[in-house]
Amino acid sequence: MKNDAVDLRWLADGTYWLGGCLSANAQGQEVHYHVSSYLVVGSKATLLVDTGDPAHRTLLLAQLELVLDGRPLDYVFPTHPEIPHAGNLPALLDRYPEALVVGDVRDYHLHFPEYRSRFRTQAAGSRIDLGDREFRFLPAFIRDLENTLWGHDDGARMMFVSDGFSFIHDVPALGGDVDAEEDDEPVHLPGQCRLLSGEMPVPPTVDQAAYGTGRALYWTKFVDVSDAFEAIEAVLDTLPTKLIGPAHGNVIDDVDGMLRTSLAAHRKVYAEGH
Numbered sequence: 526m527k528n529d530a531v532d533l534r535w536l537a538d539g540t541y542w543l544g545g546c547l548s549a550n551a552q553g554q555e556v557h558y559h560v561s562s563y564l565v566v567g568s569k570a571t572l573l574v575d576t577g578d579p580a581h582r583t584l585l586l587a588q589l590e591l592v593l594d595g596r597p598l599d600y601v602f603p604t605h606p607e608i609p610h611a612g613n614l615p616a617l618l619d620r621y622p623e624a625l626v627v628g629d630v631r632d633y634h635l636h637f638p639e640y641r642s643r644f645r646t647q648a649a650g651s652r653i654d655l656g657d658r659e660f661r662f663l664p665a666f667i668r669d670l671e672n673t674l675w676g677h678d679d680g681a682r683m684m685f686v687s688d689g690f691s692f693i694h695d696v697p698a699l700g701g702d703v704d705a706e707e708d709d710e711p712v713h714l715p716g717q718c719r720l721l722s723g724e725m726p727v728p729p730t731v732d733q734a735a736y737g738t739g740r741a742l743y744w745t746k747f748v749d750v751s752d753a754f755e756a757i758e759a760v761l762d763t764l765p766t767k768l769i770g771p772a773h774g775n776v777i778d779d780v781d782g783m784l785r786t787s788l789a790a791h792r793k794v795y796a797e798g799h
Contacts, residue, residue, distance in 0.1 A: 533588045534719045536768060537681035539566040539658065542776060543573075543588045545581040546718045556712035559773050560609045563685055564592055565678045567655025572600040572627075574676055574685045575772055576613035585613055586620060598624045600653065604665070604687035605629075605673040606636055609772060618643060627653065628662065629672035649674060663760060665689070666753040669742060677760075683768040684761075688742065690771045690787055713775065721778040728782065734790030735797075746798030750791045758784065 534542040541564040546557035562585060563574040571593065577585050589598060598621040603611035611633075618624055618640050626633065626640070627647045634641040647653070649664040658680030665673035667689035676685040717725060738745055761780065769777040777783045 531584065531587045531591055532719070533592070536563075536770075536776060537683065540564070540678060540681035540683055540768075541566070541588075541592050542719065542770070543585060543592075544575070544577040545584050546713075547578065547580065549712065551712060555715055557715060557718055558712050559718070559771075559775070561770065561772050561776075563683075563770050564589065565655060565658070565660060565680070566592065566596075567658045567680065569654070569656030570599040571596060572602055572653065572655060572660055573598060573617070574602050574770070575604055575610045575687070576601060576617055578609050579612045579616075582613050582616050586616065589620075597621055600625055600627050600660075602626075602628050602647075602660075602662075602674075602676060603633075604675065604685070604772065605668070605670040606633060607670065610687065611636070615640070628674050631672055647674075655680075661764070664756075666757050666760075667742065667750065669744070677764050677766070679764070681768060682765050683770055684764070684766045685770045687772050690769055690774060690777060690783060717775070720775055722775050722783065723778045725775060728779075729786060731786055731789045731793060734786050735793040738787070738790050738794050745791055745794045747795075749795050751788070754784065754788045754791070 532545060536542050542561060543564055544560050544562040546559055549556050549558060560578040560581065561575065562577045565572045565574070598617065601614065601617055601624055603614060603626065614626065614637060626644045630644040630646055633644050647662045649662050651662050653660045658678060661677045663675040663677055665675045665687060669688055673687055675687060766780055767778070769780060769783065
């Protein structure tokens with residue numbers, strides 16, 4: 526189900542894909558770059574994962590107004606303090622004066638001192654009861670900042686992975702080859718913004734995954750992430766997961782396939798960095 530007026534997508538009962546895409550140019554071709562937020566609506570409380578880019582502030586507020594339909598926004602969970610993940614925090618806290626900011630908020634008082642009374646620390650392993658569903662905070666096994674966290678909603682069986690697994694994209698390049706001079710973010714084509722990974726024209730290749738991984742997470746050139754993937758698989762064995770929501774990629778509905786492709790991509794990036 527889509528709502529074209531505010532460009533959002535219903536993913537599962539009580540779970541919505543919000544945010545928008547930024548537009549860029551690659552070799553004369555228009556390409557898009559996801560900056561996604563996700564809203565989880567329980568019977569008692571609501572929670573927003575990531576705030577999106579300030580360029581999408583008006584869109585995000587309209588999306589929330591539509592879905593919440595008069596209900597308050599109770600929690601905002603920025604996965605870490607970077608603009609695509611926390612840039613709309615002041616606008617959200619002003620619009621929803623009872624909302625609390627949750628997560629690893631150790632340095633948020635430095636960025637937003639005027640809101641410091643509304644920050645609540647949630648460590649990996651802690652949970653918030655939203656009513657008919659529970660939101661669990663997870664370690665970020667693939668991250669770019671020390672205080673990044675992931676999350677999991679047991680209602681939709683969905684994992685939210687911040688900057689992880691952002692490879693579900695086409696790489697628009699002449700002749701089908703990856704051009705190192707292209708933009709350093711994984712991109713997709715117009716018309717593919719709200720597609721699940723299984724709805725994309727073709728599955729991503731390992732080369733496409735490595736292209737996005739090596740640029741978005743430069744440190745992966747120097748780190749063998751095999752242990753991290755073992756930890757991710759252990760979590761998935763414990764927490765049934767049907768969907769994975771990255772901040773910068775199409776929502777993933779083929780979890781097993783994504784794990785295989787992403788691990789192969791990380792290994793490729795690591796091997797080429799040595």
